[in-house]
Amino acid sequence: MNNQANIGIVGQLYEAFSRKDIAGMMALMSEDIEWGEPENPYNPAGGTRRGHAGFLEWLNIGRNAEEILILSPKRFLSDQDSVAVVGYMKCKAVKTGKIYESDFVHLAVIENNKIVKFQEFFDTYVAGEAFR
Template sequence: MSQQLAVLQDAYKCFERGDIDTVMKYIAEDVEWRVVGPASVPFGGTRRGRQAVAEYFRQLAEGDEITGHEVREVIDAGDKFVVLGHVKANVRATGKPYETEWVHIVTMKDGLLTRWIEFFDTAARQC
């Protein structure tokens, strides 16, 4: 297993147990972080830099209560990864549950995430 893959897997495990402080240690200072979707997704859009990613995690926690998060497959292409998974959550504003599969495209350099892009079924979240 490559060092990059080990770091990536640990970052997801930390996220799944709610350890965002450790996740942040794996984020590069000049990271590009993007959630593709409509403006109605409160944690959507593009962010640049570690502080902006910290804000993403704050907005995500405020918007959704994640009740299940699972990485199902990781495709390793050296410094680039495609991560396939599934999430179950409740929209805090409405209390309504949703679940969807997701895809993350991740670029890493020197053990840090430098680019992260998420695609998920945003219509499922709009319960």
């Protein structure tokens, strides 16, 4: 797989996410995908989930817990089996109404044209404070 093809796959994931196209997102993922974001006692979506069922669980928790106001990938960096995405997000915690902002890095690992791992990195402190 080449770097541009990997970037294309991950770019399609962001496009499907922005359209709320769940089937489109899952078509880009391996059936045993590992999907994770940092643990945080106040963020209900934190932790690692596996498989399409785990991704759907994460998605449903996220939908009920926060509203994504901005998810803006700025830069895609790739090597032969992974893509790092650097960007900015702004979200609103549903329960508290508080808004938080953070830069992020998302790391996607790709095998056989499918995303097998997706890991989020962002400011968990500001996110946790919004949920408290």
